[in-house]
Amino acid sequence: MRRTCLTLLVTLLAAASAHAQDDDGPTYAFGAGVQRMPAWMGSKDRRNQPIPYIDIDLPGKGELSTADGLTIDLLAGEHWHGGIYGNWLWGRTHDDLGPLGGKVASLSPRFQGGGYLEYAFDKHFSVGGHVAHDTDGAGAYVALYADYQLPDVWYIQHSVELQVEGMNGSAMRRFFGVTPSEAAGIGTRSWRPGAGGQSANLEYDAFIPTSKQTGFALAISYGRLFGDAAASPLVKSYGSPRQVTETLAFVYHF
Secondary structure (H helix, E strand, O other): OHHHHHHHHHHHHHHHHOOOOOOOOOEEEEEEEEEEEEOOOOEOOEEEEEEEEEEEEEOOOEEEEOOOEEEEEOOOOOOEEEEEEEEEEOOEOOOOOHHHEOOEOOEOOEEEEEEEEEEEOOOOEEEEEEEEEEOOOOOEEEEEEEEEEEEEEOOEEEEEEEEEEEEOHHHHHHHHOEOHHHHHHHOOOOEOOOOEEEEEEEEEEEEEEOOOOEEEEEEEEEEEEOHHHHHOHHHHHHEOOEEEEEEEEEEEEO
């Protein structure tokens, strides 16, 4: 499923790439690394996940990133950008759930498709948002973000991003709901959350070069669940509203 999602993203961006050969400044970065992330959304335990690293940036056309997903820019204005957005969400396996495995439903990863709109004040600061819907389910997701490119330190390029996310009722119940049968199995009350805000996340990203065309990509994200997500018995009894993710990858770029 994860490989299929990545293949679909590459295919969609290739359509935009076919029209971007004459544009100046495309960049390509490929590599591999590891991501240390919550074992499941809302978990207090963490797991290590090997990941590919892809960042294809076609100015005025779009971008494909394993960190931020797919954007195809249909506006391509000086300040306004917007168009097609795609991404995927990790699920949770029986093993990820640990002692909850077999008592709480496992979830497969899912691809999301939707749209985005962004306003770039300048090359350093932008704000925007995106909305997306599961392509194999009823979940809908929304996010608002602000991104600031920090001044370079030596050759290190880095930035910070603040993002607030929300879900509709179906998505919230998928990740944070507890059915009566699950509640009986894990000794908590049942929980049927509704639509609303889900988390706020602050992320620091950096690229640390090791040569002209290689380097390390680093990302550290601190997230905090709130609302019905934080109030879920899964989070309160078996997890934590504090969600930290670290990513490190070795990258070749050109």
